[in-house]
Amino acid sequence: MPRTVEQQNEDRESGAPAASRRRAASPGVATALGFGAILLWSTLATLTTLKGASVPPFQTTAITFAIGGLVLLAFAVLTGRWRSLAPDPRGFALALYGLFAYHALYFAALRLAPAAQANLIASLWALLTVLMSGLLPGHRLRPRHVAAALIGLAAAGMLVRDSGSIATSGTTHLIGLALALACAFVWASYSVLSRLVAAIPSESLALPCLATAGLALVCNLVFEGWQQPSGELVWLALVLLGLGPVGAAFLLWDIGMKHGHIATLGVLAYASPVISTLLLVLLGLAEPSVVLAAACLMMVVAAVIAVRGE
Numbered sequence: 001m002p003r004t005v006e007q008q009n010e011d012r013e014s015g016a017p018a019a020s021r022r023r024a025a026s027p028g029v030a031t032a033l034g035f036g037a038i039l040l041w042s043t044l045a046t047l048t049t050l051k052g053a054s055v056p057p058f059q060t061t062a063i064t065f066a067i068g069g070l071v072l073l074a075f076a077v078l079t080g081r082w083r084s085l086a087p088d089p090r091g092f093a094l095a096l097y098g099l100f101a102y103h104a105l106y107f108a109a110l111r112l113a114p115a116a117q118a119n120l121i122a123s124l125w126a127l128l129t130v131l132m133s134g135l136l137p138g139h140r141l142r143p144r145h146v147a148a149a150l151i152g153l154a155a156a157g158m159l160v161r162d163s164g165s166i167a168t169s170g171t172t173h174l175i176g177l178a179l180a181l182a183c184a185f186v187w188a189s190y191s192v193l194s195r196l197v198a199a200i201p202s203e204s205l206a207l208p209c210l211a212t213a214g215l216a217l218v219c220n221l222v223f224e225g226w227q228q229p230s231g232e233l234v235w236l237a238l239v240l241l242g243l244g245p246v247g248a249a250f251l252l253w254d255i256g257m258k259h260g261h262i263a264t265l266g267v268l269a270y271a272s273p274v275i276s277t278l279l280l281v282l283l284g285l286a287e288p289s290v291v292l293a294a295a296c297l298m299m300v301v302a303a304v305i306a307v308r309g310e
Contacts, residue, residue, distance in 0.1 A: 027260055034256015034265045040249040042275035045119035048110045049285045051237035056224040057107035061216035067242025069209030076203040084201035091200040095208035098190025100215055105183035113176025116277050116286035121180040123273035127152045128188035130306040148306035155298035158291055202254035270303035
């Protein structure tokens, strides 16, 4: 099917090579793929907790992104779309910001704070994405967005207060929760800004992933020091992190956000912290509590209010 003038203009503006262009997935298929990313992200906190604290945050980022980048690289080559790997400078810089900063902060947060609380606060990125989208051309902030933000912040406040009775490491857990909130802002801003480079092929994320791994390795050697992962469980968790939530999920989410139903994915994104928290509790990695259940419910309510009528 010949491409329209608008589509051709988008390709020129994005800098995407001609050989990398293809017919976009249908909205239904793209939305299903985006939900696949959400399901993979639901395992992030569990796998990170199973990995334990023996592997420092920057080292974890380096190992998992090396695996994830190779997965995306192999996918592009095996599907004959290796030309799509060529990064656009804007897209490369934005991806490096989102991928490196978010995950370095996330892994540090789960190392310092209770896993369930830190994970739920980090999941506020979904709500913040809705709020920040009002800054995009053609979008505006509505009263329901403000109401949803207040509910989400109230849920986060409950978790911060509740974690004070659990943690025994002084202010360390509060620092971890602050890092979790920071990574929520990073991922939300990355997601919103990615709309401005939507025509860039999703496979181009492979090189930013590998660059993130290299940058994390440098930070590890300078600030942490390499710690040899010990035990089959630790290595299994690292490999699964790289294959799923720090690998394939990025490709699936990128396709979903560019070609799927964004409002639907916005609602479905709040399934991730709920599923994630349930996994932590079922595996005995987090203690069930009324506050935790209430916070999950409040975040789901906030998400539904935020995207209602979108």
